[in-house]
Amino acid sequence: MQDTRLHERPEDAGKPSEDAGKRPGDAGRAVSRPWLRPDGLVWILGVSVLFLLAQMLPNLLRLPLGADEITYIARTSAQHSGVYLPPVHGHGAGLLAAPVTLLTTSLLALRIWMAFLSALALGLSLLCWRGLRPAWVLALGGFIFASLAITELSGVQVYPDLWAAFGALAITGLLLQSVNGRWQLRVVVPLIGFISFFVVLLRPQNIVFVLAPTFLAALLVRGWRQPRVLAAMIVGIALGTVEWIAEADLWFGGLFNRITLAGQEPPKFGLTFSLIMQAKTLSGPWYCPSNGACPGWSFPLLILWWLGLLALVAVGLYAAWHTHAKASSLLAVITGAWCAALYILFVPFGAPRYLLPTWALFAIIAADGIVWLATKSDLRRVGAGLGAAFLLIGVVTQHVVLVRETASAAAVRPFIGKANYLRDHGVKPPCVVFSPSVAYYVGCSAPWSGGSINEILKLMPGGAKAYREIHLPGPVPNVWVKR
Secondary structure, eight states: OOOOOOOOOOHHHHHHHHHHTOOTHHHHHHHHOGGGGGTTTTHHHHHHHHHHHHHTHHHHHTOOOHHHHHHHHHGGGGSEEOOOOOOOSHHHHHHHHHHHHTOOOHHHHHHHHHHHHHHHHHHHHHHBBTBOOHHHHHHHHHHHTTHHHHHHHHHSOSSHHHHHHHHHHHHHHHHHHHHHTOOOHHHHHHHHHHHHHHHHHHTHHHHHIOOOOOOHHHHHSSOOOHHHHHHHHHHHHHHHHHHHHHHHHSSSSHHHHHHHHHHSSOOOOOOOOOOHHHHHTTTSOOOTTTSOOOOOOGGGGHHHHHHHHHHHHHHHHHHTTTTTTTTHHHHHHHHHHHHHHHHHOOOOSGGGOOOOOOHHHHHHHHHHOOOHHHSSSSOHHHHHHHHHHHHHHHHHHOOOOHHHHHHHHHHHHOOOHHHHHHHHHHHOOSSESSSSSHHHHEEEEEEEEEOOHHHHHHSTOOOGGEEEEEOOSSSHHHHEOOO
């Protein structure tokens, strides 16, 4: 790769937006209100608080636990359960929730805790970009990302994807800080190592899906090769991998057995093309299975807003092309596009949360595009109007999507009711239920996706021969209880 060593000083990276529109007297007002200066931390703090408040909607705080959420928290929950984490996943998301789930089974407490953590993470990941853009521009990018319906939903849930997005945003910014010498390596190197470890802890596939572009940029771009940065990423990735191997020995009968079990989980890994399906899920429905049985588009016209977001990314990249922001813009766009391309080419089902790392990085460049349209383009007033309309339409329509899809998600999570039904029929631990979501609330064990009842029965006290299958009428017909 060619040398793209560009020193992005804050006065260069933010110049289009900071210099535009100045009038006599502006300097005096800036002195009297220093907290409103373009690079003031109040902008990042403000967008983090707004994100927290946006997640305080009653329908989000009351949203029942999802099937995947239950598997993430099952091993660190005050609710006694024999539910296992699927072998292909990592425990990072569950560990984030553990300070609450170990103490209480309160859904409200868990949702508020995750909302607080995600708002904090948004602010910290934006701080990793401070100096590469004025803080108010970063806050604008954070606002675009935080206003997405899938971001707000993921903020209160125990899923790894939003945290992978924060990790991608943070580690990209930290690499650029080290390249430009803005932050000392003794600060940057441990942070890069920790984020690499954390991203792998969330999901081992993130080594390729999230971290690969940053690692390759630090390895291949002349002037960006810093042995300590590369070593930090390697150590972080290695520690995350070692933790996954340790879990394999503890819960899955060893590394090779865990890899075998992970390979049995649907969908089968292979080349595919799911662009239409991924686009369809952006505004609902939020999940389309790989068998093609996907409901109709909830809000098909909203694809125009998403295309507008991509257009703003293109404008932002154009605006940065001949400035000192070129390097950071290129790295953000390449990393975001890399993540999206892998899901489109290798994941045969649709789920918008998988694209959160893409939108987190694209949002920064889209903010650049809005700033350029409003301050440097030949049609500034039109550009400012278009930017304001884009933001307003996004906030309103994303809220509509959030309300509809959250209600839809709540309607298909009757797990507690089914668990009560089993208890009313005398089912109690030790037992096995085919659904992990129902098993969690009863205290039973359950197979993970792609697993079999026989595999779980072998792990139960007394082995498979100690259990018999009973057939119950109603919503959970197949249950295995001790003889």
